[in-house]
Amino acid sequence: MNFSFEVIKECEQTGARAGVLHTPHGDILxxxxxxxxxxxxxxxxxxxxxxETGAQILLSNTYHLYLRPxxxxxxxxxxxxxxxxxxxxxxxxxxGFQVFSLGxxxxxxxxxxxxxxxIDGSRHCLTPEKSVEIQEALGADIIMAxxxxxxxxxxxxxxKMAMERTHRWAERCKAAHTRxxxxxxxxxxxxxxxxxxxxxxxxIAGMDFxxxxxxxxxxxxxxxxxxxMLEEMDPILPRNKPRYLMGVGTADCLLEGVARGVDMFxxxxxxxxxxxxxxxxxxxxxxxxxxxxxxxxxxxxxxxDCYCCKNFxxxxxxxxxxxxxxxxxxxxxxxxxxxxxxxxxxxxxSIIGGTFADLKxxxxxxxxx
Amino acid sequence: MNFSFEVIKECEQTGARAGVLHTPHGDILxxxxxxxxxxxxxxxxxxxxxxETGAQILLSNTYHLYLRPxxxxxxxxxxxxxxxxxxxxxxxxxxGFQVFSLGxxxxxxxxxxxxxxxIDGSRHCLTPEKSVEIQEALGADIIMAxxxxxxxxxxxxxxKMAMERTHRWAERCKAAHTRxxxxxxxxxxxxxxxxxxxxxxxxIAGMDFxxxxxxxxxxxxxxxxxxxMLEEMDPILPRNKPRYLMGVGTADCLLEGVARGVDMFxxxxxxxxxxxxxxxxxxxxxxxxxxxxxxxxxxxxxxxDCYCCKNFxxxxxxxxxxxxxxxxxxxxxxxxxxxxxxxxxxxxxSIIGGTFADLKxxxxxxxxx
Numbered sequence: 001m002n003f004s005f006e007v008i009k010e011c012e013q014t015g016a017r018a019g020v021l022h023t024p025h026g027d028i029l030x031x032x033x034x035x036x037x038x039x040x041x042x043x044x045x046x047x048x049x050x051x052e053t054g055a056q057i058l059l060s061n062t063y064h065l066y067l068r069p070x071x072x073x074x075x076x077x078x079x080x081x082x083x084x085x086x087x088x089x090x091x092x093x094x095x096g097f098q099v100f101s102l103g104x105x106x107x108x109x110x111x112x113x114x115x116x117x118x119i120d121g122s123r124h125c126l127t128p129e130k131s132v133e134i135q136e137a138l139g140a141d142i143i144m145a146x147x148x149x150x151x152x153x154x155x156x157x158x159x160k161m162a163m164e165r166t167h168r169w170a171e172r173c174k175a176a177h178t179r180x181x182x183x184x185x186x187x188x189x190x191x192x193x194x195x196x197x198x199x200x201x202x203x204i205a206g207m208d209f210x211x212x213x214x215x216x217x218x219x220x221x222x223x224x225x226x227x228x229m230l231e232e233m234d235p236i237l238p239r240n241k242p243r244y245l246m247g248v249g250t251a252d253c254l255l256e257g258v259a260r261g262v263d264m265f266x267x268x269x270x271x272x273x274x275x276x277x278x279x280x281x282x283x284x285x286x287x288x289x290x291x292x293x294x295x296x297x298x299x300x301x302x303x304x305d306c307y308c309c310k311n312f313x314x315x316x317x318x319x320x321x322x323x324x325x326x327x328x329x330x331x332x333x334x335x336x337x338x339x340x341x342x343x344x345x346x347x348x349x350s351i352i353g354g355t356f357a358d359l360k361x362x363x364x365x366x367x368x369x
Numbered sequence: 370m371n372f373s374f375e376v377i378k379e380c381e382q383t384g385a386r387a388g389v390l391h392t393p394h395g396d397i398l399x400x401x402x403x404x405x406x407x408x409x410x411x412x413x414x415x416x417x418x419x420x421e422t423g424a425q426i427l428l429s430n431t432y433h434l435y436l437r438p439x440x441x442x443x444x445x446x447x448x449x450x451x452x453x454x455x456x457x458x459x460x461x462x463x464x465g466f467q468v469f470s471l472g473x474x475x476x477x478x479x480x481x482x483x484x485x486x487x488i489d490g491s492r493h494c495l496t497p498e499k500s501v502e503i504q505e506a507l508g509a510d511i512i513m514a515x516x517x518x519x520x521x522x523x524x525x526x527x528x529k530m531a532m533e534r535t536h537r538w539a540e541r542c543k544a545a546h547t548r549x550x551x552x553x554x555x556x557x558x559x560x561x562x563x564x565x566x567x568x569x570x571x572x573i574a575g576m577d578f579x580x581x582x583x584x585x586x587x588x589x590x591x592x593x594x595x596x597x598m599l600e601e602m603d604p605i606l607p608r609n610k611p612r613y614l615m616g617v618g619t620a621d622c623l624l625e626g627v628a629r630g631v632d633m634f635x636x637x638x639x640x641x642x643x644x645x646x647x648x649x650x651x652x653x654x655x656x657x658x659x660x661x662x663x664x665x666x667x668x669x670x671x672x673x674d675c676y677c678c679k680n681f682x683x684x685x686x687x688x689x690x691x692x693x694x695x696x697x698x699x700x701x702x703x704x705x706x707x708x709x710x711x712x713x714x715x716x717x718x719s720i721i722g723g724t725f726a727d728l729k730x731x732x733x734x735x736x737x738x
Contacts, residue, residue, distance in 0.1 A: 046700075069684070077684060295445060325410050
């Protein structure tokens with residue numbers, strides 16, 4: 001068995017737990033934040049810089065890699081790990097979320113999703129079987145079932161229909177999956193309807209995937225609504241398997257997610273806002289490009305141990321931003337990833353030490369959402 | 370004395386020499402290629418990545434830093450070394466070349482150059498005294514006299530006038546220079562006229578600068594013409610002082626320059642073509658973005674020891690280029706700088722070992738200009 005998940009410690013006051021997920025490319029200590037390398041690179045960083053942040057696993061995108069450079073090319077390169085020079089675990093999504101985000105450019109049917117490439121307008125069809133085929137060619141450690149992600153708000157009928165299709169597609173993905181060195185995770189849908197979320201959690205849990213993901217959240221709904229949905233699913237999803245909340249990554253959501261039993265998270269926010277000149281900070285965010293930091297010769301976050309904070313000042317990074325220098329994106333990406341990775345390291349330690357509830361309330365007390 | 374230059378070995382067949390330039394921030398082994406960090410950063414690289422290429426000294430630009438973030442801000446940051454987190458030697462140019470490149474946006478007089486900022490159109494005046502003041506605030510190890518760089522072609526009368534003004538400005542820079550921990554280099558001009566080049570070399574040599582730079586070459590003239598000018602100046606410039614050929618950096622020009630007694634070079638080509646998807650190679654250049662490399666799973670240069678060539682393939686880098694990923698610029702910048710630094714390391718070894726002429730002819734035999 002290439003995969004197994006151990007729960008090391010459970011929090012007594014919340015649903016939080018610390019675990020270890022064993023994969024062919026090494027162990028992942030959970031809870032874990034996964035940086036995103038959409039196009040087989042975490043934007044603006046070398047793999048070594050990503051490793052230095054303490055990142056344990058990367059997420060990469062099936063939709064993007066299928067279109068460019070193509071999964072067959074990645075396969076010829078001996079898979080994504082070799083292609084992008086990353087020897088730790090990788091997770092690929094199914095492409096579903098990206099395809100559904102294309103809006104007018106895609107058409108859904110029971111078979112799958114027909115869509116036009118955002119790059120050159122060429123026509124393609126992504127089905128559960130095709131998604132698995134692509135993900136097997138890419139060769140990530142963890143691959144995802146092809147699901148139908150509902151937008152928000154979605155009416156009940158549509159949400160129910162999309163959820164049921166997601167379940168049928170999940171079965172088809174399971175049937176199509178052949179590689180034993182890859183773990184396939186199912187995805188729970190159900191929009192913001194408690195009964196659908198419970199029904200979906202039960203259905204997906206019943207299919208006995210290696211791990212269970214929660215999709216269709218953090219799509220525009222109020223955070224409290226997301227937390228409520230997590231609470232609906234928490235008692236139903238098996239506690240002996242890893243749970244992955246897709247696309248979630250602000251500090252408050254990470255903490256609230258962990259408190260509701262989530263083990264894995266991914267988010268592009270860390271690197272996206274970095275490229276926009278914004279840094280994560282224990283008090284919330286710092287817009288380093290603002291004039292107030294022009295002569296601020298202190299680090300972005302004086303409590304941070306990252307390469308950016310140890311060696312550079314806000315004034316210097318602001319200069320880089322104003323001068324359109326790439327190094328600004330690199331330094332802030334390093335910091336923002338490290339910020340989230342380190343938060344999860346502290347969360348894990350606190351779960352093991354029995355102080356997670358204190359850490360959470362201390363952190364959120366200072367943090368401006 | 371903070372500065373001294375030792376010639377370790379001279380080539381018997383050419384004008385090449387190996388030396389050591391001692392500076393407050395460490396020794397520079399010559400001949401040396403200096404990467405350019407125009408706006409207080411080598412584009413797309415962290416200082417650590419630059420160091421890993423073996424770069425011994427960086428060049429930064431007075432014109433750019435004066436306009437943004439301003440030399441007073443850099444001074445408040447404890448100087449350029451601290452500001453940009455680079456603890457090895459730095460050289461700043463005088464701003465002259467950038468101002469003269471502004472064309473219509475500048476007006477010259479004996480006093481100096483009035484110009485409009487390329488950023489916001491604001492009006493400024495750069496004089497020899499102001500250039501030295503800015504460079505003293507920036508705090509580089511080596512600073513340059515403010516000169517008038519002639520475009521190519523230039524008629525004799527204009528070239529002579531600009532040269533004579535350059536000499537007067539050189540005297541003014543010398544008089545204005547106060548920091549003993551900074552070396553001031555003079556700049557020879559004279560366009561492509563042998564008698565002017567000899568006259569300028571004699572005049573600048575007579576002012577007893579710590580080092581002598583050669584300006585106004587590599588401005589569009591045929592390479593043979595540049596080599597001829599170097600040969601005119603070689604016997605006149607003092608051999609016990611470092612010589613710096615400004616703005617020159619293709620492999621053939623580096624070798625031909627060394628053969629004509631040059632010790633220091635700088636060039637933006639390495640990083641500029643990297644951002645454009647082109648890699649330096651022993652056979653010339655490789656346009657990695659070209660379709661022929663789509664499935665080429667070999668390194669950019671299999672003779673290279675850089676981070677890029679040790680870990681990534683042409684196919685992957687081409688993917689990054691096509692996908693507009695910043696990492697392409699980073700990896701190719703690392704390679705291109707390492708390529709030039711390593712060439713100069715080999716040149717130095719060959720001078721010391723008495724085999725420079727062989728290295729030069731072997732290298733140029735395979736190299737397509």
